[in-house]
Amino acid sequence: MIFNSIFSLVEKDFRIFFRSKIALFFVIFMPLLIIILSGYGFGSNETSKIKIGAYFQNNSEIGGKILEDFEKNNFLVKNFDSLEECIYSIKSSEVHVCLVFESMNISSSNSEEIIFYADYSRVNLVYSLIYLIGKDISLQSSELGSYLVQEVLDDLSKTRIFILKSEINLKDIQSDLVNSEEILLSFNNPISDLDLVINSLKSSSNISSVESEILKLELIKQSIKSNSQDINELISFNQDSQLKVQETLTDINNLNSSLKSRNRTADEIVSPLVFKIEPLLQNNSKRDFLFPILFALISLFGGVLLSSSFVLKNKKTKAYFRNFVTPNKDITFLLSNYLTPLIILFFQFGLIFVGSYFLFGMNFFKSPLEMFLILFFGWSVFISLGIFLGYLFKSEETIILSSVLISSFFMFFSNLIFPLENVSESLFRIAQYNPFVVFETMIKKVYLFNFDLYSLLDGFLVLGISFVVFFFLSWIMRKSTKRRL
């Protein structure tokens, strides 16, 4: 009997629901319309609507080049004469970001600086801009660095030529020294010849004259001998010098080959380690990252508002009293309150998934079981929360307002507006268990990164516990307020 009653209550809700054509359109087709518009809107990486203001403190070729590149990339660039004007233009929404170029001169010894001024309230746009601009700034910075290093390399090249010339010179010196050594060695021959002459003289008859000559020759011989010792010293010294020159030449050779081995381009020297920002997934448009968030948002607001308004409608209907006097337990009514919005959400998202697949080729059911379970658990949490609010409050205004506020609360403490990492540590710990955050993260994990069921168990646990808690609270609230009209 309980199932008959539940199905009858759900059937009745649908009959009433489908009788209002406008409500039907809004509930079923509006989310589809949102998805289609967002799908077409965010399917490209269009930058032409991003306006950049620029202010130069000094004339700057590099700054001008950066701006030229921005214009080439379809950014709208506007120059300002003063910093104040540039900043005011952000406040008046004339531009989205203001770039201030300080001392952009290569010859200047000052450090070069580009300052970003941006409206932090539009933080998502700012991040997007910084990402886009950052790539260009990085490119310009690399170009500047390359230019400077090229100069250094040119100098090094000149040095190498100079060393080569020096090597040739040194080689010449070495050969000269070898020649001089030979010449010096040739000095020993006349001395031997002189000894022969002296001996012949000794054998001659004119003794007195010969003796005197011999004496002279002896003297000469002594002198030559002493000179010969010096020459020997010189030769030895010369040999040492040759060795030293040889060593130097060897060093120069080594240095030369070392320089040869360091024959790299300027880019390689400027960026020895290349940093690149690469997306985790290639060829994905913004749509792929946007849709999981949109699904989570539609589920949150759809689930909470649909269920709370169904409870409200059932409480305010003339038939409420008759429902009360029928022999049905509270759980029967609660389950019907739960099933009706759940079926509507399934229908709604069925259309959305079909639309996404045929219009944008996005397949959200690559992992069907995981995706189905995530949606089921997520919707169950949001629907039971809505039922709880529906029974908690009495008037229509408070029910609608509380549903919107609680949903907004979930939304604000998620990654949607500010990264959760920006909030305080204690709040961050709590916000991690925010069902909206868990739900959104799980959809992303399955759709974008193909996580399996086992890796999602923690998320299912959080959603499961939240569902049980909210459903139990709804049951308590129904029991305690069912007589309160």
Added chain:
Amino acid sequence: MEDCILEFKKVSKSFGKNQVLDSIDLSILKGKITGIIGASGEGKSTILKIIVSFYKPEKGKVYYQGKEVLKIQQKVKKEFGFSIEEGSFYEDLTVVENLTHFGKLYGVPINKLNKRVKGMVYFVGLEKAANILAKNLSLGMKKRLDLACSLIHKPSILVLDEPTADLDPLLRKQFLYLIKKINAHGTTVILTTQIMEEAEEICDQVCILYNEKIIVQGNISEIKKKYNSNNLDQVFKKVFSNKRRKTYQESKEKKSKFEEIKKEIKKEIKAENPWDILEKRIEKDNKEEKYKDDL
């Protein structure tokens, strides 16, 4: 002794500081039509809603077939049919859809439901309006739809809260005829009304509510005999005038006491200086106050 199916014992109920029922005892006889009569705000609807546990009594208990209704709520809900003054059905469903829906909620077997719905539509005379949305029905048709919704599960006891309110005389007659027909099938009927003639016309027994209490209760002919009246209206007038007389007597006593005091003062004024009299009276009042405090 006739078979008492439903019994109120010393039942009291209030909403905040507003007392609605004060220790009432009431017996409903099986197979009879019982009328609860009283002016607007006397607590007639409250009595009916206590029967189905929509309201819980603060004091006293209600018994159905000898068992406390709060302990056998599901049984009570199965065996009771209830129709409230403003009607209780879905405005956005048709007559047939409403009856089918409530038939399922009351646990009517699916194989019998269609036949039961058709029969009920015929019984209350809504054949031509069977597929019309309830919100588009006339007032009389709405009343009949509500009655049909209360009867779809064939209840043993039918509870009707002001069933003929806002109906024109012709529709009222038709409706009373329907109630009699239902009762003729053995269903016990409890109804509330503000109209004496109506109660007299249809009811076997009545109880009259006045100032949070039941002032008259019993078989209509016996009541008329007891108060030596031709109709219930006269009975009510007599009961009411007795009450008023009592109230008048009380106020008259208060008035004569006041006159005595007045005379005494006048006497004193003649005899003495008015300022002395005033002082004496203040002194006397002070003494009395002190005496009360001491007590």
